[in-house]
Amino acid sequence: MFIRTNTSSLEAQRQLSRSSMEQSKVFQRLSSGYRINSAADDAAGLGITESMNAQLRSFAVSERNAMDGISMAETADGASSQIHEILSRLRELAVQSSNGALQAGDRTNLNTEFTTMRAEIDRISNVTQFNGINLLSGASNNVDFQVGINTTVDDHVTVAFGGVSSTALAINASAVDTVANSQTAINDLDAAIAAMSTRREGFGASINRLQASVSNIQSMKTNLAGAHSRIKDVDVASESASMAKLQVLTQAGATVLQQANQAPQLALSLLKG
Numbered sequence: 001m002f003i004r005t006n007t008s009s010l011e012a013q014r015q016l017s018r019s020s021m022e023q024s025k026v027f028q029r030l031s032s033g034y035r036i037n038s039a040a041d042d043a044a045g046l047g048i049t050e051s052m053n054a055q056l057r058s059f060a061v062s063e064r065n066a067m068d069g070i071s072m073a074e075t076a077d078g079a080s081s082q083i084h085e086i087l088s089r090l091r092e093l094a095v096q097s098s099n100g101a102l103q104a105g106d107r108t109n110l111n112t113e114f115t116t117m118r119a120e121i122d123r124i125s126n127v128t129q130f131n132g133i134n135l136l137s138g139a140s141n142n143v144d145f146q147v148g149i150n151t152t153v154d155d156h157v158t159v160a161f162g163g164v165s166s167t168a169l170a171i172n173a174s175a176v177d178t179v180a181n182s183q184t185a186i187n188d189l190d191a192a193i194a195a196m197s198t199r200r201e202g203f204g205a206s207i208n209r210l211q212a213s214v215s216n217i218q219s220m221k222t223n224l225a226g227a228h229s230r231i232k233d234v235d236v237a238s239e240s241a242s243m244a245k246l247q248v249l250t251q252a253g254a255t256v257l258q259q260a261n262q263a264p265q266l267a268l269s270l271l272k273g
Helices: 007-032 043-097 104-127 179-232 236-261 263-272
Strands: 142-146 156-160
Touching: 043 104, 043 142, 043 156, 043 179, 156 179
Parallel strands: none
Antiparallel strands: 142 156
16 A cells, blocks of 8 residues: 555546546537547548538539429420410411401401410510520520539530520511411411420420439438438437446546545554554
8 A cells, every 4th residue: 555656546537537538528429419529539430421511512502403493494384385375376367367258357357466466475585584584585595504513414404495486486477467478377387386396395304304303312312411420420329328338437436536535544544553
């Protein structure tokens, strides 16, 4: 038994300090929900999870980009549907005006409606916008959407918009004021209707592709989030067991330290004995 150096007390202090530090780390992990709270916890794991976190945030943005693309294409398709209806009405007027039973005044009235409805096509093509971007005026022929998190061609989807004015559809000079003009208008309108059908098919294909991109992004995001969680998140059951163990060790260490600190007094009492 030594009086000047209480080695038992020093060892008890060391063990108690160690248990207290470990207990503090467990508290931090349980309270934060993370197994890795600093580079000291797992330097390699921290680097991996930070990279994953950047990818997760990028996936969230690319998903929003794809959703914007869907909304833009749906807006253009909705307006194109209205133009399609107008073209059908214009063809109806042209067929009606081709009837030999009509008088000149009748055709004048039909031509007035024809001209008015054609002007509506131009109005729709000029005012159809998404976030201030003209979709059908011809100002934005192709719009590129970043639907991936990298810079390869597969990370982009391009949607073709283009112009659908009466000039673009080649019906700006059409008229139904005479039988001959009405016959010509029918042919012009058939071509315009076919062009609008092709354009709307393109919008539909783009919408389907963008929706597939969203589904793929969501799947990759879910898988990456799971991997991120497995590396960084705390195992509550395991840490709770560690906490119970450390609480016992801390209490035992405090008791042993108290007893070790009393050893010099025992030695002194023996000397006095």
